[in-house]
Amino acid sequence: MAARKSIHGEWSSRWAFVLAATGSAVGLGNIWKFPYITGENGGGAFVLVYLACVAVIGVPIMMSEIMLGRRGRQSPMNTMRVLAVESGHSPAWQYLGWMGVLAGFLILSYYSVIAGWALAYVFRTGLGWFQGQTADGVGHIFTEFINDSESLLFWHTVFMVMTVVVVMRGVRSGLERAVKFLMPALFVLLLMLVGYAMNTGAFTAGLDFLFSPDFSRITPASVLTAMGHAFFTLSLGMGAIMVYGSYLPRHTSIARTTFMIAGADTLVALLASMAIFPILFANGLEPDEGPGLIFITLPLAFGHMPGGLLFGTLFFILLTFAAWTSAISLIEPAVTWLVENRGMRRMGASLAAGTVTWLLGVATVFSFNEDSVLAFDFTFAGETKTNGVFDILDILTANFMLPLGGFFIAVFAAWFMNREASRDELELREPAYDIWRFLVRYVTPTAVAIVFLNVIGVVQF
């Protein structure tokens, strides 16, 4: 069969793909979410479950997604349809792409609000708001901020505009350029923060929390959160990596690029946590602070370290960039579909997708406002959640939609796509191919199913 070509363009090289996919993977998930859910779920044991999920579930699914994307060379819906029909199966597989697009909208709607926090903190840090502040003072600034819905709405809007502008410009000029310098810079800054954390006097306490597992803290819900986060942080289960794979030049090793992306992503999450927890313990703060965790601990550190004004500002700039390169990939599947099936131009498609997401985001803005009806409390699998709609969106997408999407991607790649096609596309030698196939055929779907079933057993609304 003659190889298909994408109408949306192609990456200029393998490196461009690795950078873009890493740009998608590394984002708020690593620096904002991973530390706070680790804090909420008791540390070490949670980290271990998360790492196991990345290795056993995340890596094989990432390989599958890139493989399907490059084989189909279209939006996830059209890719799934074409590949299913080609292997003699029902075109209904395209609905998997639809679930992904929906997940992308829902995730981006709240992702953009949180990215807006980072953006606001660029200015607050730069203007010296945190210089010499106490833990209480920093906490107070944060609480006031998230209750100020107008402000949140403003920053959410700025961030959505930034995202739409890049997506409009398309694969090469838009997406590629943005990531080339930002990822390495973020990495260096994180290393510096870890260096600072080493001198807080609580570095060992931080490492202890992160790496000494206490399995009594593990519940079915925390395992679900760890698994969901493996999907979220690697951008899996919704077609983002599939779309990026569709722009990948032929004969690039999918396995090798996957290892690079997953490795870099994991490293960033661990580095961020190794900076945050020592700072937290050194200041007598609690690890279960929730979504505000990094917006309280880090400004506190920046307010006291030499050069903190500069480094702090730089940090929030880079965090915003990391979020930006992820946000782009969250609407890319929808945009490619609008271009392919609705005959829209990239510009109109990006605007349409951006507007829908912006509107949805308003619900998250009010989820943090104590006076709003959208900021209700509820219990999920024995855990209390306090940020209403935001928490619902987060649990629904990260813990259910992404793993479900990943489950079907694995099932399709292993059970429905014909063997020759996947072997041809992955270009793996034995036994690597057989290991991949064994994982996606048996291990990944079983693991996801077991975690789901366990949670269903304890869920009460």
Ligand code: PFF
């Ligand atoms: N991986 C991103 C992060 O960790 O911040 C979030 C994300 C991007 C999730 C793209 C899903 C996705 F498709």
